[in-house]
Amino acid sequence: MYKVIGLTGGIASGKSTASAYIEEQGFKVLDADVYARKVTEKGSPGYHKIIEAFGNGILDDDGNIDRPALGRIIFNDPDERQKLNDISHPEIRRMMNADRDEYVKENHVFLDIPLLFENGLDKQCDATVTVYVTEENQMERLIERNGLTKEDAAARIGSQMPLSEKKSRSDRVFDNNGDKADLFRQIDEFLKELQNDEM
Ligand SMILES: CC(C)(COP(=O)(O)OP(=O)(O)OC[C@H]1O[C@@H](n2cnc3c(N)ncnc32)[C@H](O)[C@@H]1O)[C@@H](O)C(=O)NCCC(=O)NCCS
């Protein structure tokens, strides 16, 4: 039986960096953020529901959803965030589960889901891994990657379960406070165990 591995972490903790490396090693990784983008694409059912819920002001000049603008709303207001989650999550889950069921017939599958524990999706995985960094490193990397103010970065981090809690709830932790080579070494070890069926 092949396994479904839930890969999570906090915003900018290094999930995509870990996922890209895991894919290079020949495993399939399904990324919840990619499905989330599909759900908000112009013309999709989610797109129309988002306009209905948040108004036309959420569109850019080309009629696409202005993601940074929507982010500013939802990362600063739990009710607005819930509204977006209620629209997007069922569809994200439906698409992702369908792909998971196909790929897991062939090999182990990784699900890169930022909100794995928040949404109780860990229960559907055979094992869970958290990509962990200290809040200091997380802030620094988030600000540098997204060009956010310290305040906006803190709002995004604060909208998720603390990384320390995810760390303690997961079966395995990849510590990403070192350099990327250090992260990749931990992943190599994990993949070796996975292939030898030791985990
Ligand atoms: C708010 C949106 C438009 C912002 O888009 P943007 O391009 O700026 O960010 P991106 O989609 O790349 O997400 C970056 C990170 O933000 C965090 N994040 C995104 N949405 C949420 C949320 N609803 N709650 C908590 N954290 C979130 C995740 O860690 C994610 O990896 C977008 O994130 C979105 O549509 N979110 C709702 C869907 C969702 O919950 N996605 C998370 C994975 S299921």
Ligand SMILES: Nc1ncnc2c1ncn2[C@@H]1O[C@H](COP(=O)(O)OP(=O)(O)OP(=O)(O)O)[C@@H](O)[C@H]1O
């Ligand atoms: N070990 C590391 N050392 C230095 N920078 C790193 C390291 N790991 C990742 N980064 C950088 O930190 C940023 C965040 O990493 P990444 O995009 O992989 O995080 P993420 O968890 O997928 O984020 P999100 O949840 O927002 O999609 C990126 O700019 C990445 O290049």
